Amino acid sequence: MSSAARTAPVTRGTATPAPGTTTTTAPRPTRPSRPPRNRRGRGAAGSRAAAGLSRLYPTHADHVDKARTAARASVGAGYPLPEDAAAIVAAAQDSGGG
Incomplete structure (x- = not known):
């Protein structure tokens, strides 16, 4: 067999693009960054959130x-029903936060 008759080996799973076309690959998804951790392995963001609240x-x-106040303004804007606004205020009263 002459060297002119030899062809390159075909590799499975790879496609050769047609002449004059280009191929693009989708960007790899990135992993979401983790919140900073303190010495005990807990997120430090929790203490900042509590301070902000x-x-x-x-x-x-x-x-x-x-x-x-927010529930009344939302009802005035037509978003929740008055009964839903009352439930929001009741949940705030029962939350024990503050």
């Missing part, structure tokens, strides 16, 4: 008042 709602009464 305590600034927004210094007392439980502040939390309930802001929930009530």
Whole structure:
């Protein structure tokens, strides 16, 4: 057999694009980054979130008042029904947070 008659070996699973075309590959998905960890293996973001919430709602009464104000404004805008707004305020009262 002459060297001109030899062809390159065919590899399974690979396709050769047609002349004049290009191929693109999809970008690899990236993994979501993890929150920073403290020495005990817990996320440090939890303590920052609690500090932020305590600034927004210094007392439980502040939390309930802001929930009530937001529920009334939402009902006025036509989003929840008044019964749903009452349930939102009741959940805020029962939360014990603040």
